[in-house]
Structure formats: C-alpha cells, structure tokens
Amino acid sequence: MFSPRIPFCRIFRSQLCNTSTVIMFRPHPSTSRFGHVNSRQLHQQNYSNNHAWHGRLLFRCMSDRTPGFSFFGFQKGLRHLLTLGRNSNNSLLTHLSSQRRHERIKRSYFHLRYLSTTPTNGGSSNNKSEDTSESDSQWMEPIDLSKFKTHNHEPPPISKVLSILLPEYKWLTFAVGALTISTAATMQFPNAIAMMIDILNGVGVEGLDVVVGGLENSSAVVNIDAVAGDATQAVPITDVQLSVQHQQQIQQMKSIALQMVGYFTVGAVGTTIHSAMFDSVGQKIGARLRKQLFTTIMHQDIAFFDQNRAGELANRLSTDVHEVAEHLVQNIAHFLTNLVRVITAIWSMIAISPLLTFYLSPVVPLLTGCAAFYGKFIKTWSKQHLDVLAHSTHVATERFSGIATVLSFGQKRKEVARYSSVIEAAYGYAKRVAIFQGAFFGSSQMVGNMALLGVLWVGTTHVFAGQMTPGQLAGFCMYAAILAEGVGEISESVGGFLKAQGSGARLFSLLDKDTSFDTSNIQPVASDVIQTQHLKLPPNYKPTIEFRNVQFSYPSHPAVPILQEVSFSLTNGEFLALTGSSGSGKSSIISLLLRFYDPSRGGITIDGVDIKDLDIEWLRSQIGTVRQEPILFHASVFENVAYGKPDATKNEVIEACIAANAHHFILDLPNGYDTIVGERGASVSGGQKQRLSIARALLTKPRILALDEASSALDAAGEQDVLQRLRNLLESKDNNLSAVLFVTHKKSVMKACDRVLVLSDGRIIEKGSYDFLDKTKGDQLRKLMMGESTELK
Ligand SMILES: Nc1ncnc2c1ncn2[C@@H]1O[C@H](COP(=O)(O)OP(=O)(O)OP(=O)(O)O)[C@@H](O)[C@H]1O
Structure with missing residues (x-):
C-alpha cells in the first residue's frame, strides 16, 4: 500500500545516514544527486474523499452510524410511511441497502488502512522463516509504553497548521465552491422523496387527498381526514376521476424526477471537481512539506544528526507529512461537506416543522460535547503513536544497514523481538485511539438514534393530527438523520483535524528549525576581495x-x-x-x-x-x-x-x-x-x-x-x-x-x-x-x- 514511498525513503535515508559525506561534498542541499523526489510518486495513495450522495441519503439514516434503527423498527416504520399509498418504494430501499453495504466496506477500508500502519500480534508469527518460529514469543519483551520516549513538542497552533494550506488557496476556494454546489444539489433528494410520497398519497392532487391501499382499489379511496381518523367523510370517486388523477400524479412525479436528474447532474459534476481537487491539493501540500522538511534537515548542523536518528527523521518525512497533509485536507473537505449538509438539513427541517426542529435542537450540543472530549485524547495519543512509529523505523533501518553484524552475532531473533516490541507499543497507542474512537462513534450514534426515534414518535402523532403529511414526516426524518450524521461527521472531522494537529507537532518543530547554514544566496566574491561576512579567500591564499x-x-x-x-x-x-x-x-x-x-x-x-x-x-x-x-x-x-x-x-x-x-x-x-x-x-x-x-x-x-x-x-x-x-x-x-x-x-x-x-x-x-x-x-x-x-x- 505504501510502495510509492519506498524509493523516496531509500533516497532520504541514504542521504541522512551519510550526512557528513553530503555536507562535505556540498551537492545541492535540497536534492539528491541520484534522483529528484517526484511528488506524484511520493504519495499516490488513493484515499477517496468522495462524500457525494448518489442516492445514499435515506440509507444513511439507517446505515453504519445508526444500525439501531432496524432494532427500533425505524426502517420498517419509514417503509410503512413510504408505502402508505402503494408498495412501490421497496426497490428504492433495496438500492439504499446495497449503498449501505458499499459505504460500510468503504469505511472499513479506511479503518483498516489506518490500522495497517500498526501490525497486530499476528504480524510476526505469520512469518514463516526459521527465525520467526513459535519460540519468538519467548523473546518478546514486555511492552512498556513508558520506555518509549516521545518528544515533548507542543502541538502547533491551529493557525499554523492551517497556514500550510495558504499557497493553495485558489484551488481550495474553487474546490470548496464545487463542494458547496454539489452538496446543496444532492441535498434536494429527501425533499423529492417527501414530495413523491405525498403525490403517491394524493396530497396536492386535485379532488383526491390521500389514496389508501393502492390505486387499483378505487372503493377504498378516502380524503385526508380519513387518514386522520374521520372515515365517515370518505367520498367514493369514479374510475374516470381516478384515471385523470392518476395522469396528474404521473405528470408531477415526472417533473420531480426531471428536476432531480438536473440536481444529480450538478451534484456529480461538483463532486468530480471537488474530489479531484481536494485529493490533488492534499498530494501537492504533502510534496511541498516533504521538500521543505528535507531542505530544512539538510541545512542542519551535524550536531543535529548526533541527536536525531536517520530512520526517525525518514519517518517524519514520510508518515508525519502523510498524516498532516492527508488529514488536514481530507478533514477540511469532510468538514465543509458536512457543514453544508447540516445547514441545509436544519433549513429544510425548519421549513417542514419548526416545532419538531425545536425538539431536536439539544442533540447538537450533546454531540459537540462528545467530540470535544474525544478530540482531547486522540490528539495526544496520535502524536505518541507517530513518535513510536518513527522509533520503529529507526530500529528497522539501523538493523538492515548493520545486517552483517546482526547475522554474525546470531541476533536475528533478538532483533525481530526488539522490533516487534516497538511495533507492539505503537499498536498500543493505535489501539487506545481506536477504542476511544469506537466509544465516541457508539455514544454519538446512540444519541442520534434516540433523538430520531423521538422525532418519529412525535412526528407520527402530528401526521395523525393532520399537522403534517406522511411525506413531510419522511422528509423531516431523512433531514434529521442527515443532521445527526452530519454533526457526528463534523465532530469526526474536528477529531481528525486535532489528530493532524497532534501529528504536526514534531513536523512543525523540525520545519521551524533554523537554517543558519543556508548559504544558497551567497554570491561568489571577486578575487582579492575579503568580505567580513561569508568570506571567501582569494584564489592565491596561503593554505596554512x-x-x-x-x-x-x-x-x-x-x-x-x-x-x-x-x-x-x-x-x-x-x-x-x-x-x-x-x-x-x-x-x-x-x-x-x-x-x-x-x-x-x-x-x-x-x-x-x-x-x-x-x-x-x-x-x-x-x-x-x-x-x-x-x-x-x-x-x-x-x-x-x-x-x-x-x-x-x-x-x-x-x-x-x-x-x-x-x-x-x-x-x-x-x-x-x-x-x-x-x-x-x-x-x-x-x-x-x-x-x-x-x-x-x-x-x-x-x-x-x-x-x-x-x-x-x-x-x-x-x-x-x-x-x-x-x-x-x-x-x-x-x-x-x-x-x-x-x-x-x-x-x-x-x-x-x-x-x-x-x-x-x-x-x-x-x-x-x-x-x-x-x-x-x-x-x-x-x-x-x-x-x-x-x-x-
Ligand atoms: N558525535 C559525537 N558525539 C559525542 N561524542 C563523540 C562524537 N564523536 C566522537 N565522540 C567522542 O569523542 C572522543 C574522540 O573521538 P574521535 O573520533 O575524535 O577519536 P579518534 O582519536 O579519532 O579515535 P579513533 O582512532 O578510534 O578513530 C571519543 O571519546 C568519542 O567517544
């Protein structure tokens, strides 16, 4: 998965391990004689950031974040609402369920990818080589996280982290514009579903308010009051009337479908643009940070290399930059997408029912509180996780370069155990992050689910009281689900952002290093001229x-x-x-x-x-x-x-x-x-x-x-x-x-x-x-x- 980084890491480690040679022979400080770092090759991970809707809105309210809905019968209840008039929406739910599976797979992929940097216990035992046999476990040192000294750098201020985006502000602005348009366009989908349900139920159709039990059963047709409980006012309608109304309904459905095609097209174009832009800007920022960091490191005094190990620095350059650049851009895109969704959802909910919206309002501060609590820990642990990972890279690099010594002293197993113990420590931090993350997701899901259940409950009574139509309730629930999910995802983005901030602690401390030996701007002086600063002696000087x-x-x-x-x-x-x-x-x-x-x-x-x-x-x-x-x-x-x-x-x-x-x-x-x-x-x-x-x-x-x-x-x-x-x-x-x-x-x-x-x-x-x-x-x-x-x- 990380293969594109391999040549780059090799170049970098090779240069760092041999810093004194590089310094003495003065090749250009920021590049290697043996190959320039190609920013595209460096960081070609395909972390899709596509949060487009593509018809997944409804499923979202029942998706991985809210599986509790199935338990509470929400899915059934919503399906009932959709099929009040007819049974035609099952295929939509089937489609949405498959979308849900797709999303789950995608989400699991992201989690796996994150955890793939922290091999599990099985990692070493899976190796079939003679030196990693069962007896290796005997060599495993007890894992003591405290023995891995992590750097005491304060996370940089948010403004500083954000400052790395500045050079790309034009592209980012364009991407944000595309994102806003595509998100707002796709947010019309619940509205369309609500309208379609109401059309199917006859709401707004002249002479017919609600059709119960399907159009084929004309004798069962009643008006809206019948739905509210007053069946005595039911007025039978003729087959001719029904046919006219049917045509009217089809016309209205067609016009909504056409509108939606327009919205989806705009959404798809916007998604293509913002997704491609955010991804490439993330890569560009990563490449820029790497070049900047490599240049800064190359300009350090040799005493710096006495105190900082080559493998560790190489890790800063690959993993830390990856964490900061990817997380920052990914989370900003994620944050903005969800912000637009949340604002649109609140707006639509108020439009449908201000009262129900008011009942839901306490959920937002609750979820925000959860996020703040979670973010505090995640920031610290992700920094520690990276520190230990950097240490593990150093251990591996050093042992690989001294492989002859390792082999001649018969220390293969000991080295495997040493590396395993460092990796286990890294895994320890990653596990803490994962557990905390899980707890956060679980609690926010519970809060969201309960709130939605309450909305469904209160909303149903409103429908029975004739204060809203079934379509409006369905639309409201969908927007509420989007809101709950959006707030959860905003918190997650903030958590991710804090993680990037934590990961950036060491990176920024390195970037801030003085490059006092930077002599790139020095002009050669004419012979015989002796300057007091950056002096070069004339060619005929006496080399005493x-x-x-x-x-x-x-x-x-x-x-x-x-x-x-x-x-x-x-x-x-x-x-x-x-x-x-x-x-x-x-x-x-x-x-x-x-x-x-x-x-x-x-x-x-x-x-x-x-x-x-x-x-x-x-x-x-x-x-x-x-x-x-x-x-x-x-x-x-x-x-x-x-x-x-x-x-x-x-x-x-x-x-x-x-x-x-x-x-x-x-x-x-x-x-x-x-x-x-x-x-x-x-x-x-x-x-x-x-x-x-x-x-x-x-x-x-x-x-x-x-x-x-x-x-x-x-x-x-x-x-x-x-x-x-x-x-x-x-x-x-x-x-x-x-x-x-x-x-x-x-x-x-x-x-x-x-x-x-x-x-x-x-x-x-x-x-x-x-x-x-x-x-x-x-x-x-x-x-x-x-x-x-x-x-x-
Ligand atoms: N980078 C360093 N940081 C701290 N101490 C160092 C460093 N390099 C060398 N030393 C210490 O400085 C002392 C002198 O080292 P130096 O390499 O100059 O000795 P030397 O006379 O060249 O030895 P040899 O003949 O073994 O090469 C040694 O005690 C060594 O441990």
Whole structure:
C-alpha cells in the first residue's frame, strides 16, 4: 500500500545516514544527486474523499452510524410511511441497502488502512522463516509504553497548521465552491422523496387527498381526514376521476424526477471537481512539506544528526507529512461537506416543522460535547503513536544497514523481538485511539438514534393530527438523520483535524528549525576581495591552517572535554600525521576543521582568517576529506566519484581514480565505471571503497586533503602507490593540492609524513618527524607502535 514511498525513503535515508559525506561534498542541499523526489510518486495513495450522495441519503439514516434503527423498527416504520399509498418504494430501499453495504466496506477500508500502519500480534508469527518460529514469543519483551520516549513538542497552533494550506488557496476556494454546489444539489433528494410520497398519497392532487391501499382499489379511496381518523367523510370517486388523477400524479412525479436528474447532474459534476481537487491539493501540500522538511534537515548542523536518528527523521518525512497533509485536507473537505449538509438539513427541517426542529435542537450540543472530549485524547495519543512509529523505523533501518553484524552475532531473533516490541507499543497507542474512537462513534450514534426515534414518535402523532403529511414526516426524518450524521461527521472531522494537529507537532518543530547554514544566496566574491561576512579567500591564499589553544566538547556531551589546549599548524606543502590512541580526538580535529562543530575555546584560522568568518561551503570546498568509514551511495562508480563535482568529465573522473590507485580495479568490475556499488558500497571491498573515496576527494581539486585512516584497508603496495601519487600532486604545479593531513596509526604513513603529532586524551603530547620521535623523545609514539605492532612493517 505504501510502495510509492519506498524509493523516496531509500533516497532520504541514504542521504541522512551519510550526512557528513553530503555536507562535505556540498551537492545541492535540497536534492539528491541520484534522483529528484517526484511528488506524484511520493504519495499516490488513493484515499477517496468522495462524500457525494448518489442516492445514499435515506440509507444513511439507517446505515453504519445508526444500525439501531432496524432494532427500533425505524426502517420498517419509514417503509410503512413510504408505502402508505402503494408498495412501490421497496426497490428504492433495496438500492439504499446495497449503498449501505458499499459505504460500510468503504469505511472499513479506511479503518483498516489506518490500522495497517500498526501490525497486530499476528504480524510476526505469520512469518514463516526459521527465525520467526513459535519460540519468538519467548523473546518478546514486555511492552512498556513508558520506555518509549516521545518528544515533548507542543502541538502547533491551529493557525499554523492551517497556514500550510495558504499557497493553495485558489484551488481550495474553487474546490470548496464545487463542494458547496454539489452538496446543496444532492441535498434536494429527501425533499423529492417527501414530495413523491405525498403525490403517491394524493396530497396536492386535485379532488383526491390521500389514496389508501393502492390505486387499483378505487372503493377504498378516502380524503385526508380519513387518514386522520374521520372515515365517515370518505367520498367514493369514479374510475374516470381516478384515471385523470392518476395522469396528474404521473405528470408531477415526472417533473420531480426531471428536476432531480438536473440536481444529480450538478451534484456529480461538483463532486468530480471537488474530489479531484481536494485529493490533488492534499498530494501537492504533502510534496511541498516533504521538500521543505528535507531542505530544512539538510541545512542542519551535524550536531543535529548526533541527536536525531536517520530512520526517525525518514519517518517524519514520510508518515508525519502523510498524516498532516492527508488529514488536514481530507478533514477540511469532510468538514465543509458536512457543514453544508447540516445547514441545509436544519433549513429544510425548519421549513417542514419548526416545532419538531425545536425538539431536536439539544442533540447538537450533546454531540459537540462528545467530540470535544474525544478530540482531547486522540490528539495526544496520535502524536505518541507517530513518535513510536518513527522509533520503529529507526530500529528497522539501523538493523538492515548493520545486517552483517546482526547475522554474525546470531541476533536475528533478538532483533525481530526488539522490533516487534516497538511495533507492539505503537499498536498500543493505535489501539487506545481506536477504542476511544469506537466509544465516541457508539455514544454519538446512540444519541442520534434516540433523538430520531423521538422525532418519529412525535412526528407520527402530528401526521395523525393532520399537522403534517406522511411525506413531510419522511422528509423531516431523512433531514434529521442527515443532521445527526452530519454533526457526528463534523465532530469526526474536528477529531481528525486535532489528530493532524497532534501529528504536526514534531513536523512543525523540525520545519521551524533554523537554517543558519543556508548559504544558497551567497554570491561568489571577486578575487582579492575579503568580505567580513561569508568570506571567501582569494584564489592565491596561503593554505596554512592554525589551531590555537583549541578546546572542544561535543554538544551532546558538553561536560566531556575532547580536545584541550590543542595548538598546531599545517603549513603549505606539508604532509602532517596525527596519531594517538583510540578516542584521543584525532577525527574530532578534522570535524572542527570542516566546521561540523565549533571549538568551545580557542580558534582555527586559514591564512590568518578565523574559519568562523569564512563561507562554510567555500571552506568545505577547499578541504577534500575521506572519512574513517568511507560512504558510497547506491549508484554507479562514476556517480560516486563525481559526487562532489557532478559536472565532472569522464577524463577528470578517470584521472582522479588513477591518482587514488582505483582505476585498475574499476576496469575489472562487471560494468567498469557504470557498475552500481550497492547501498553504502556493499558490493565493493573495504580497500576499494577507500580508494574510491580518495578519488572522490581528489576530483574536487582541494587545497587541503584530510584523510582519516583512509589507507587502513589498503595493502602495503597500494598504500605506497597512493602516498607517492599524493606527494606528486603536492609537488605538481598544475594541481591545487597544498597540504595533506593524515589521521593514522600506521608507521608507513607516519614515515611518509614531514611531521607527526601524537595525541593523548585530547592533548598534543609529542611532535616532530617520525624518525626523530622514534629515535629520541617519542616515548608515547613508541608505546603506541609497540601496542599496535601488527601494523609495523
Ligand atoms: N558525535 C559525537 N558525539 C559525542 N561524542 C563523540 C562524537 N564523536 C566522537 N565522540 C567522542 O569523542 C572522543 C574522540 O573521538 P574521535 O573520533 O575524535 O577519536 P579518534 O582519536 O579519532 O579515535 P579513533 O582512532 O578510534 O578513530 C571519543 O571519546 C568519542 O567517544
């Protein structure tokens, strides 16, 4: 059912899981290099919103909302009213009953569709695979809803939720116009039925007021007083009179039928227009919100991604937007349809009998009260439901991407159980919503049914008293049923709207996020011009990097010092190695250089300019990076290498691959540069991934290269080859490259560097050339090397 979202979710998760790669290589922030999101494909669910009448009015008063009528004999009573004069309306009731079945199926479909996002208990046990056998139940952790932390975001104000409709106001206005016309037109149906009943009963037919027992029995014809109980005034009529009256009745029926054809045509055209428009506007709003949200997320600081998990964000983008966009537009359409129906019904009821209308009036506040009570809970639980669903998406995404680890540690069953327990928790919230919803529907149905029964009772006495005709009573009952149903559905729409408001809590909090790193409007500055804001250094700047007394803690753990008083410089033409024990802060230095984070104290400069003053995208474009865990996207080798320079020519890509010692192995791949490397580069080896990542970094022709254990998976010959090529690039006049920063544990790499800095607990404790440190004062380095003797050659 949700299949159209799959490619979109994959793209999004792939981009989010690899945010640092995306940020470093600066493709357009709001789109993926590997495919733009097609709004139509994103959200093609067919949620029909067709509330047109199409002759279902009468059935509605006995339908799923009001099955009690059968119990109370309402259906029988109404049929009796319709057949007071003749038995000709049974086929109408049969038709209406089939409509009712259709509506029930449709309603059940909607409920199922809603609940389909929350698999039931049977979900896991239905899986026939060996790892989901009966014993799985033993693995199921007890479900504790409290252990799922839900976000504490306040639901956005209604005005804010409605503001997402604003850009579509023209289409919406048009759709609302079509909706009003079609609803008002189809609302003429009960009126027509009432008139037809009265015509059949002779009301308004000259010389004949009421025909009892059918036209074939002319001796039984009486006037209206006879119906009221005074049979003594019955006047026999002749066959000729009867024939004339019969003709008159047929004429009147024809004219009503013709009018109704007109109304139905208008109704059908209006329904086609508003239904298509509301649906497509809902889709359009969903697509717009997704693009907006993706753009906002892509503009966040990397610390945001430390705190928000990729799977969860992907879920916000798919499910939350779906809930908000669909519910909002669907409920507004639903609300307006029912509002028009309610107003028309009240108007018609007053026209038929102001007294009966007055008796019915307390029902409206009662139903509204029910709705307010229901809405309060539904808002909270639907938000919690979405939070837990988002968590479940995160669990699934993480486990799928780490499937090798899951399998190698034999944790399949445990993971199934973990996911099941999260899904059970989501189901727990959905169940609460469903139970409450059921209670609301039940109570409002009871109130509506009882009120209608009362109307029928009082109305019948009015008919007997001659204060109204049977047709008028039938019409009144139908309008009353529409009113009761309309009020119930308005409450339901309000409940749905509150649900959308609840679902929007997290979505709007994300949309409201600052996009402080948005540099899309920055114009390149002319060379030699240094601006104070969004600065780009002139092309001939000296790529000397200086860390001055840098102190740093990660925003997620501000009390844990990661770097302390770190000072060093990376000068033009230098190979510099950073080494040290695991966790000493080497990768953090690269993160600071790329401004993924800012130091808490001290500063970092390039050519004497604080990097905080530099245009962040320009800064990153100057530093080619290969991360410790190189990330490749599910795309061809060519596209992966060209990620940071999408307009690169084939020759440029090949040149970069030769420099990274990757060209030969690429040619051996099944489709060479067109080979798809699989999600996260699953179909190439670790060393090949590293070489492709180095090629990707070199292709952008950076001034500075920062390689974080980029050769750890290369063999000795391959590594030497890469080091030599880098040295050649550094010395070449045709290349931009001016300095290389290596984070490494390898002696071979350190030996190839001009200087080595040894880090321990976030401090630089030794510095100098490898030989100098090794032979003289490099105690820490020697200890480190001894501890990692397997890497020594
Ligand atoms: N995003 C993060 N949020 C919070 N703490 C982090 C984050 N990244 C790293 N750390 C912590 O910062 C410290 C330094 O990490 P860093 O990755 O810089 O070490 P490293 O020297 O590169 O280690 P290794 O050689 O194992 O790669 C570690 O204690 C680590 O747990």
